[in-house]
Amino acid sequence: MDMHATKKKLGIKEKYAHMTRGLDWETSYQPMDKVFPQATFEGIKIHDWDKWEDPFRLTMDSYWKYQAEKERKLYAVLDAFAQNNGHLGLTDARYLNAIKLFLTGISPLEYVAHRGFAAAGRNFPGVGPRVACLMQSVDEMRHAQTQIHALSNYNKHYDGFHDFKHMLERVWYLSVPKSFFDDAFSAGPFEYMIAIGFSFEYVLTNLLFVPFMSGAAYNGDMATVTFGFSAQSDEARHMTLGLECIKFMLEQDPDNLPIVQKWIDKWAWRGVRVLTLVAMMMDYMLPKRVMSWKEAWEIYFEQNGGALFADLARYGITMPECLKQCSIDKEHIGHQAWATFYQYGGAAAFHTWMPSDDEMDWLSAKYPNTFDKYYRARFTHWRDEAEKGNRFYSNTLPMLCQVCQIPMLFTEPDDPTTICYRESDYDGEKYHTCSDGCKHIFDNEPQKYIQAWLPVHQIYQGNCFPEGTDPTVEGFDPLAKVLEWYHFDNGHDNLDFEGSRDQANFAAWRGMATKNT
Amino acid sequence: MSKVFIAFQRNEDTRPIIEAVLADNPHAEAIESPAMVKIDAEGSLVIKRESIEELIGRSFDLQELQMSLITISGHLDEDDDQFKLSWLN
Numbered sequence: 001m002d003m004h005a006t007k008k009k010l011g012i013k014e015k016y017a018h019m020t021r022g023l024d025w026e027t028s029y030q031p032m033d034k035v036f037p038q039a040t041f042e043g044i045k046i047h048d049w050d051k052w053e054d055p056f057r058l059t060m061d062s063y064w065k066y067q068a069e070k071e072r073k074l075y076a077v078l079d080a081f082a083q084n085n086g087h088l089g090l091t092d093a094r095y096l097n098a099i100k101l102f103l104t105g106i107s108p109l110e111y112v113a114h115r116g117f118a119a120a121g122r123n124f125p126g127v128g129p130r131v132a133c134l135m136q137s138v139d140e141m142r143h144a145q146t147q148i149h150a151l152s153n154y155n156k157h158y159d160g161f162h163d164f165k166h167m168l169e170r171v172w173y174l175s176v177p178k179s180f181f182d183d184a185f186s187a188g189p190f191e192y193m194i195a196i197g198f199s200f201e202y203v204l205t206n207l208l209f210v211p212f213m214s215g216a217a218y219n220g221d222m223a224t225v226t227f228g229f230s231a232q233s234d235e236a237r238h239m240t241l242g243l244e245c246i247k248f249m250l251e252q253d254p255d256n257l258p259i260v261q262k263w264i265d266k267w268a269w270r271g272v273r274v275l276t277l278v279a280m281m282m283d284y285m286l287p288k289r290v291m292s293w294k295e296a297w298e299i300y301f302e303q304n305g306g307a308l309f310a311d312l313a314r315y316g317i318t319m320p321e322c323l324k325q326c327s328i329d330k331e332h333i334g335h336q337a338w339a340t341f342y343q344y345g346g347a348a349a350f351h352t353w354m355p356s357d358d359e360m361d362w363l364s365a366k367y368p369n370t371f372d373k374y375y376r377a378r379f380t381h382w383r384d385e386a387e388k389g390n391r392f393y394s395n396t397l398p399m400l401c402q403v404c405q406i407p408m409l410f411t412e413p414d415d416p417t418t419i420c421y422r423e424s425d426y427d428g429e430k431y432h433t434c435s436d437g438c439k440h441i442f443d444n445e446p447q448k449y450i451q452a453w454l455p456v457h458q459i460y461q462g463n464c465f466p467e468g469t470d471p472t473v474e475g476f477d478p479l480a481k482v483l484e485w486y487h488f489d490n491g492h493d494n495l496d497f498e499g500s501r502d503q504a505n506f507a508a509w510r511g512m513a514t515k516n517t
Numbered sequence: 518m519s520k521v522f523i524a525f526q527r528n529e530d531t532r533p534i535i536e537a538v539l540a541d542n543p544h545a546e547a548i549e550s551p552a553m554v555k556i557d558a559e560g561s562l563v564i565k566r567e568s569i570e571e572l573i574g575r576s577f578d579l580q581e582l583q584m585s586l587i588t589i590s591g592h593l594d595e596d597d598d599q600f601k602l603s604w605l606n
Contacts, residue, residue, distance in 0.1 A: 055593035217552035236586045307519030
């Protein structure tokens with residue numbers, strides 16, 4: 001590293017105090033509550049904004065210095081990866097489908113997080129959180145850009161990487177992560193901080209980045225590991241911001257406790273549902289696996305989250321009730337999600353497949369209580385049928401949960417053979433949710449969730465076809481028209497991995513890289 | 518007592534940092550995964566600037582840790598001389 005630590009004129013505590021305090025002023029043309037109109041409506045009471053302290057004590061000058069160095073390191077690796085045909089060093093082209101899901105489902109959210117933290121920073125009257133939100137906002141923009149740059153190299157060679165932004169706003173499974181962030185961004189600034197800063201960044205982000213990036217390293221994807229770790233080096237700061245924020249709210253006024261607890265309960269469950277996609281990536285989409293979803297959940301949620309909630313107990317915070325269901329769900333959700341994507345593989349912008357015998361043995365060993373008992377026979381049957389030329393694709397559309405927008409694929413906590421449905425009545429209409437957790441969220445804020453843009457409903461209403469489509473013509477194929485509207489290259493982006501263009505190209509190019517013919 | 522942890526990328530910059538952390542925290546345990554090292558410790562973990570400087574033979578700013586940090590758990594308290602993680606319960 002070409003860094004030189006110079007003797008400081010000020011210690012970091014003094015420097016932080018000078019550079020994050022006294023930078024603002026009391027307005028005189030307009031009253032402060034008009035300048036900061038979102039600071040009070042959520043009911044959070046703050047008496048002294050100066051009590052906010054960033055434990056990293058990072059100031060803008062140090063921030064730019066370290067971030068610039070991170071970028072230099074990252075782009076050197078990205079260049080080397082592209083120049084040396086690094087993509088041919090992947091374990092297996094199936095791996096690419098995990099990062100297609102990452103690019104379409106996660107990278108655009110980094111950009112939304114950038115906007116969200118900019119808005120939160122704008123709306124907090126205190127200088128300390130405003131500086132911290134500014135840095136996180138710039139970080140999130142950096143993450144979106146570096147991920148798009150890193151993965152653009154794959155777009156030169158493989159299908160499904162070509163139009164992530166267009167897809168995010170339309171595709172049925174991408175509405176799951178999109179609606180999660182839209183839900184947070186349309187809340188007030190304090191709820192946003194609990195939703196993203198605390199529940200997502202502190203409690204759940206380790207489950208996304210740490211095992212997944214380690215998995216990328218295991219599977220030879222140097223570009224993804226490098227942007228992943230570069231982004232993750234900012235996450236420790238984001239996690240600290242989330243934890244600081246919650247402590248600050250709880251210490252400022254005892255009346256804040258019930259509001260904060262309600263938000264934690266809501267956002268922990270919202271986050272857990274979104275992570276279903278990660279469970280599936282870890283258990284099925286990485287050809288070489290690092291750890292199972294269940295193991296990751298035990299380390300990063302049960303142990304680490306347990307320590308966190310034990311610590312927050314001194315403020316009166318309790319572990320969200322709904323999370324108790326997760327110790328049952330951790331043995332099922334990855335299998336249930338992959339089974340669903342396999343069946344709807346005609347309508348996804350990535351390839352799906354059934355695991356090999358070796359991979360099924362790995363799943364049996366990692367999930368001794370559930371895989372053989374509930375899933376292996378079904379998966380083997382699908383695989384046998386595919387080998388006989390009867391690859392199964394479902395051509396119906398699934399019912400979606402009104403809150404998390406995931407298809408109704410989860411089972412009852414006490415019966416893994418029965419799909420879990422919950423129902424609420426509101427204003428003369430019925431609304432469906434996938435779990436007690438999502439039903440509880442719906443029932444608390446029905447006015448918000450009845451507005452959800454549910455992709456399946458929208459398809460049935462005829463809102464998801466290219467302009468000028470006439471659904472009354474003979475032989476009208478609704479699915480093909482929806483895929484066209486999604487900008488999917490039907491026949492290349494979707495369907496089984498077996499027989500795909502990615503599979504053929506990867507094999508041919510890797511052959512060219514190792515032979516002279 | 519709950520465990521705190523810190524994870525670093527595995528590279529030449531972090532090798533002496535990890536060595537210093539393990540020497541200064543005999544109760545800590547390093548767990549290696551592909552491309553990363555996670556250090557778990559009961560209750561608290563402290564990273565000392567002086568210990569790192571002794572190993573690398575130059576002055577070191579603890580904020581340089583941010584270059585290779587992956588994740589942390591616990592309350593953080595950082596000043597010019599040490600970076601400390603702990604749970605308060």
